[in-house]
Amino acid sequence: MQDGYRMPGEFEPHQGCIMIFPERPDSWQYGAYAARKAFVEIAKVIADSEQVTVCASASQYDNARAALPAHIRVVEMSSNDSWARDYAPTFVKNNAGELRGVDWGFNAWGGLYDGLYFPWDKDNQMARKLCDLFEKDVYDKRDFILEGGSIHVDGQGTCIVTDPCLLGKGRNPQMTKKEIEETLCRYLGVSVVIWLPCGIYNDETNEHVDNICAFTAPGQVVLAWTEDRSDVQYEMSTACLETLEQSRDAAGRKLKVHKLPLPKPVTITKEECEGLDFCDGEPTRTPGERLAASYVNFYIANKNVVMPGFGDAMDKLARETLQELFPDRRVIQIYARDILIGGGNIHCITQQIPAQGC
Amino acid sequence: MQDGYRMPGEFEPHQGCIMIFPERPDSWQYGAYAARKAFVEIAKVIADSEQVTVCASASQYDNARAALPAHIRVVEMSSNDSWARDYAPTFVKNNAGELRGVDWGFNAWGGLYDGLYFPWDKDNQMARKLCDLFEKDVYDKRDFILEGGSIHVDGQGTCIVTDPCLLGKGRNPQMTKKEIEETLCRYLGVSVVIWLPCGIYNDETNEHVDNICAFTAPGQVVLAWTEDRSDVQYEMSTACLETLEQSRDAAGRKLKVHKLPLPKPVTITKEECEGLDFCDGEPTRTPGERLAASYVNFYIANKNVVMPGFGDAMDKLARETLQELFPDRRVIQIYARDILIGGGNIHCITQQIPAQGC
Numbered sequence: 001m002q003d004g005y006r007m008p009g010e011f012e013p014h015q016g017c018i019m020i021f022p023e024r025p026d027s028w029q030y031g032a033y034a035a036r037k038a039f040v041e042i043a044k045v046i047a048d049s050e051q052v053t054v055c056a057s058a059s060q061y062d063n064a065r066a067a068l069p070a071h072i073r074v075v076e077m078s079s080n081d082s083w084a085r086d087y088a089p090t091f092v093k094n095n096a097g098e099l100r101g102v103d104w105g106f107n108a109w110g111g112l113y114d115g116l117y118f119p120w121d122k123d124n125q126m127a128r129k130l131c132d133l134f135e136k137d138v139y140d141k142r143d144f145i146l147e148g149g150s151i152h153v154d155g156q157g158t159c160i161v162t163d164p165c166l167l168g169k170g171r172n173p174q175m176t177k178k179e180i181e182e183t184l185c186r187y188l189g190v191s192v193v194i195w196l197p198c199g200i201y202n203d204e205t206n207e208h209v210d211n212i213c214a215f216t217a218p219g220q221v222v223l224a225w226t227e228d229r230s231d232v233q234y235e236m237s238t239a240c241l242e243t244l245e246q247s248r249d250a251a252g253r254k255l256k257v258h259k260l261p262l263p264k265p266v267t268i269t270k271e272e273c274e275g276l277d278f279c280d281g282e283p284t285r286t287p288g289e290r291l292a293a294s295y296v297n298f299y300i301a302n303k304n305v306v307m308p309g310f311g312d313a314m315d316k317l318a319r320e321t322l323q324e325l326f327p328d329r330r331v332i333q334i335y336a337r338d339i340l341i342g343g344g345n346i347h348c349i350t351q352q353i354p355a356q357g358c
Numbered sequence: 359m360q361d362g363y364r365m366p367g368e369f370e371p372h373q374g375c376i377m378i379f380p381e382r383p384d385s386w387q388y389g390a391y392a393a394r395k396a397f398v399e400i401a402k403v404i405a406d407s408e409q410v411t412v413c414a415s416a417s418q419y420d421n422a423r424a425a426l427p428a429h430i431r432v433v434e435m436s437s438n439d440s441w442a443r444d445y446a447p448t449f450v451k452n453n454a455g456e457l458r459g460v461d462w463g464f465n466a467w468g469g470l471y472d473g474l475y476f477p478w479d480k481d482n483q484m485a486r487k488l489c490d491l492f493e494k495d496v497y498d499k500r501d502f503i504l505e506g507g508s509i510h511v512d513g514q515g516t517c518i519v520t521d522p523c524l525l526g527k528g529r530n531p532q533m534t535k536k537e538i539e540e541t542l543c544r545y546l547g548v549s550v551v552i553w554l555p556c557g558i559y560n561d562e563t564n565e566h567v568d569n570i571c572a573f574t575a576p577g578q579v580v581l582a583w584t585e586d587r588s589d590v591q592y593e594m595s596t597a598c599l600e601t602l603e604q605s606r607d608a609a610g611r612k613l614k615v616h617k618l619p620l621p622k623p624v625t626i627t628k629e630e631c632e633g634l635d636f637c638d639g640e641p642t643r644t645p646g647e648r649l650a651a652s653y654v655n656f657y658i659a660n661k662n663v664v665m666p667g668f669g670d671a672m673d674k675l676a677r678e679t680l681q682e683l684f685p686d687r688r689v690i691q692i693y694a695r696d697i698l699i700g701g702g703n704i705h706c707i708t709q710q711i712p713a714q715g716c
Contacts, residue, residue, distance in 0.1 A: 058416070058436040061483060073490045077434050078416040125419060132431045133491070 005092035005100055006189025009155030009215055010300045013355040015099075016051035017301065018130060019043055020082040020349070021064040021074075023057060026117070026284045027081050027342045029275030034338040039082075040067050042299075042306055042346055045332050047072050049303035050352075053133070055079065055126070075133060080108070080123045083344060085210065086147035088351035089127040091136070092189060097357035102139045102187050103127035104146040109205050110170025111145070116204060116343070117279055134353060144183055145171040149208040149348050151188065154218045157250025159190040162199045165206040192250040196243055198236045200224060203292035210347045211294045212240060216258070216325045219249060224294045225259035233262065260321055263312035266293040272341055285341075297345030298322065299352075305329050308336035308345045363450035363458055364547025367513030367573055368658045371713040373457075374409035375659065376488060377401055378440040378707070379422040379432075381415060384475070384642045385439050385700045387633030392696040397440075398425050400657075400664055400704055403690050405430050407661035408710075411491070413437065413484070433491060438466070438481045441702060443568065444505035446709035447485040449494070450547060455715035460497045460545050461485035462504040467563050468528025469503070474562060474701070475637055492711060502541055503529040507566040507706050509546065512576045515608025517548040520557045523564040550608040554601055556594045558582060561650035568705045569652045570598060574616070574683045577607060582652045583617035591620060618679055621670035624651040630699055643699075655703030656680065657710075663687050666694035666703045 019039060022028045028035040043052045047069075055077035056064035065074045079087070086109075089101030106124040108115035124142070131138045150165045165171075166180055175183075181193045199207025212224045221244060225237050244257050270287035278284070295318040298307035305326050309315045315333060323331040339345050377397060380386045386393040401410045405427075413435035414422035423432045437445070444467075447459030464482045466473035482500070489496045508523045523529075524538055533541075539551045557565025570582045581598055584591050602615050628645040636642070653676040656665035663684050667673045673691060681689040697703050 058480065061487070065486070073493065074487075075433070075491055076436060076487055122416065128423070129419070129432075129434055133433055135431065 004094045006094075006155065006157075007090055007092050007153045008354045009153060009218065010352055011215070011217060012155055014050045014302050015353045015355045016053060017046050017299070018084045018088045018351045018353065019052060019054045020077075020079050020084050021054055021056040021060050022082040022342065023060050024081045025277040026279040027276075029272050029338075029341055035342060036063075036067060038334060038336055038338045039349065041334050042349070043068060043072055045304055045306050045334070046299065046301045046350065049301050055084075077126065077129055078122045079126055080117060080120050082342070083123075083147075083149070083348050084351040085149045085344075085348045087123040087126045088130050088148065089136070089138070090148055090151075090188070091352075091354050092139075092187070093354050095358070099354060099356055100137045100139060101127060101131040101134075102141055103131065105142040105144055106147065107145050107170065109147065110168060113170035114168070114206070115170060139187065141187060147205065147208065148351055149205060149210040149344070151184065152209050152214050153188055153190060154215045154249060156218045157189070157191045158194065159184055159188055159192070160194045160196060160209050160213055160215070160221070162196045162207050162209050162212070164198060165208055166195070168206045170206070190250060192248070194243065194247045194249075197239045200292040200294050201233045201236060202290045204343055208348075211292055211297050211345070212237070213244070214296050214298070214347075218251070219253045220256045220258065220325070222258045222260040222296055222322070222325065224262050224296045226262045231265070258321065258325060260295050261314045261318055263293050263295070263310045263314045263318075266291045266310055266312075266337070266340065268341060291340050293340055294345070295322070297347040299346050299350045300326070300329070303329055305331045306346050307331060307333050308339070309333040310337055310340070311335060362452045362547075364452075364513065364515075365448055365450050365511045366712045367511060367576065368710055369573070369575060370513055372408045372660050373711045373713045374411060375404050375657070376442045376446045376709045376711065377410060377412045378435075378437050378442050379412055379414040379418050380440040380700065381418050382439045383635040384637040385634075387630050387696075387699055393700060394425060396692060396694055396696045397707065399692050400707070401426060401430055403662055403664050403692070404657065404659045404708065407659050413442075435484065435487055436480045437484055438475065438478050440700070441481075441505075441507070441706050442709040443507045443702075443706045445481040445484045446488050446506065447494070447496070448506055448509075448546070449710075449712050450497075450545070451712050453716070457712060457714055458495045458497060459485060459489040459492075460499055461489065463500040463502055464505065465503050465528065467505065468526060471528035472526070472564070473528060497545065499545060505563070505566065506709055507563060507568040507702070509542065510567050510572050511546055511548060512573045512607060514576045515547070515549045516552065517542055517546055517550070518552045518554060518567050518571055518573070518579070520554045520565045520567050520570070522556060523566055524553070526564045528564070548608060550606070552601065552605045552607075555597045558650040558652050559591045559594060560648045562701055566706075569650055569655050569703070570595070571602070572654050572656070572705075576609070577611045578614045578616065578683070580616045580618040580654055580680070580683065582620050582654045584620045589623070616679065616683060618653050619672045619675050620653070621651050621668045621672045621676075624649045624668055624670075624695070624698065626699060649698050650701075651698055652703070653680070655705040657704050657708045658684070658687070661687055663689045664704050665689060665691050666698070667691040668695055668698070669693060
């Protein structure tokens with residue numbers, strides 16, 4: 001960024017974390033009761049090592065305040081849904097350790113072209129509101145559509161994105177790939193953008209990067225991986241691996257790619273579908289639909305890594321793999337099927353605020 | 359207070375000030391447009407020397423953000439009306455300079471007995487929300503009904519209240535005067551409570567003290583005063599003067615009473631009444647109704663005193679009187695008829711947050 005700000009890596013120190021109390025009845029089955037329990041569990045783990053602020057609508061305020069322990073802050077803030085990763089600000093930091101927030105445009109993952117709900121006005125107001133809440137100056141970049149889950153950075157000049165998301169017709173169709181890349185470089189303070197050809201199969205965010213690939217440290221990434229060649233995901237992950245292996249980061253390093261196993265395909269049940277309201281007259285999900293389950297959708301807190309579990313045979317191996325990659329943090333796995341049904345996972349419902357200072 | 363907290367005087371240093379963007383159509387005439395202009399003007403003056411946080415409902419957020427300059431913080435928070443003085447927390451401070459908030463019960467100035475509107479649930483949630491916002495621990499005292507405008511303290515052990523408000527049947531009718539006094543002593547950290555026999559005529563808050571009498575410094579108060587013996591207020595102010603002259607503060611001092619002139623009686627016009635929605639099927643105000651106009655309803659900011667003006671011949675004398683009493687602050691008078699119509703004035707729409715530290 002021209003004025004010397006860059007987005008820190010998620011593994012750099014945090015001041016805190018933002019979450020949003022789930023409520024939307026076409027996203028969260030049966031009154032969001034199960035999802036809320038998972039959100040609360042995640043908030044508690046994160047709050048072990050950083051301040052957690054949970055935004056709740058006026059009507060959910062009392063419930064949220066009662067469900068969360070007193071050391072977790074609850075603030076009233078309306079939203080259209082609960083994806084803090086995607087519409088909370090992207091915080092950037094300069095060499096003096098000062099923070100600012102970037103307020104990107106948000107249009108529910110594709111607007112009227114292929115977005116997931118309408119309207120999205122309250123989501124789109126959140127970044128500004130959160131900058132006010134945390135008393136940070138704002139870069140108003142609402143003329144550029146971007147979700148926090150569609151970017152991952154190493155904090156040292158490199159950003160990873162996916163083609164189907166960043167080049168989707170529902171976001172910034174008037175811009176060329178080069179213009180999009182220049183915008184990322186300018187606002188995230190990066191010089192290299194790595195474009196993965198795809199994400200996780202059937203990921204309704206147009207395949208956000210944060211579900212398939214994440215930095216665990218500068219020069220190191222995890223990639224969601226399956227050995228099952230009959231799975232459509234096999235080719236997708238393989239294509240990403242090739243791209244990653246051919247890439248150099250901003251420091252000129254080759255990336256070290258750690259394969260993180262995927263769980264067996266997770267599908268939604270008829271009973272779960274029946275607990276969801278219709279969205280714009282149509283069912284949100286249909287029984288048997290494959291959900292975009294991935295262990296890559298974890299959150300790196302100051303002292304913990306909070307990762308999803310699915311009650312799958314791979315849960316243990318995935319946890320152990322991540323624990324090796326984060327020797328200074330404790331990896332905690334939380335059963336997250338009830339978040340997955342909403343359409344994302346632990347990384348999608350959290351947004352870190354980098355620590356001030358150097 | 360048992361754990362060593364006391365409410366500082368308003369003239370002690372502030373960290374900031376809380377206000378609420380006006381919206382309620384049976385309080386603020388013609389869509390609150392005129393009131394908002396006055397609120398914004400007041401917020402700007404206060405923001406010259408302390409941080410101002412303005413709470414706005416979800417639906418008013420964009421308007422509030424656009425109406426206020428960027429250095430004034432706007433946070434989303436729902437309320438039933440805009441009286442920050444009465445439902446924001448009472449902040450108390452200990453000798454180490456740490457702050458906590460007291461969350462009193464609020465029932466719209468008298469609940470179903472003689473309150474001014476129903477429901478008041480969102481107002482009553484605000485103190486807790488604001489403590490979370492400012493990251494302060496809370497004393498939950500919602501079993502005791504009290505508004506911030508019904509108390510004034512000198513920060514040195516003395517509190518002033520009025521009989522009709524604190525002893526009204528709409529608030530804590532199950533408690534004796536002694537029990538009420540003990541509660542004030544305990545939670546405000548005071549040892550002496552001075553009970554004025556009344557407030558300002560036709561003040562619908564059951565005659566809040568902050569409209570008739572205020573500390574300007576320890577040992578010194580202003581009293582709203584008229585020389586017009588035909589005015590019903592004459593006897594009321596005289597009765598208060600007698601009480602004040604017979605009182606000693608917690609330090610054993612006699613109080614120095616400065617008379618602050620009242621404007622000529624202010625009445626609401628037919629046109630103004632026609633710009634107000636009905637409240638619970640009844641008009642809020644009737645043409646010719648006398649409003650509780652008083653210059654005592656000022657706010658003491660770090661470097662300014664913000665006081666109301668009414669376009670009255672007494673505006674100048676009142677301003678000069680206050681300026682003499684606050685030689686280190688600049689007294690700024692803001693035309694406040696549009697706030698008065700709502701039922702209060704500048705002190706009623708503001709709540710200070712004391713500075714942390716000693």
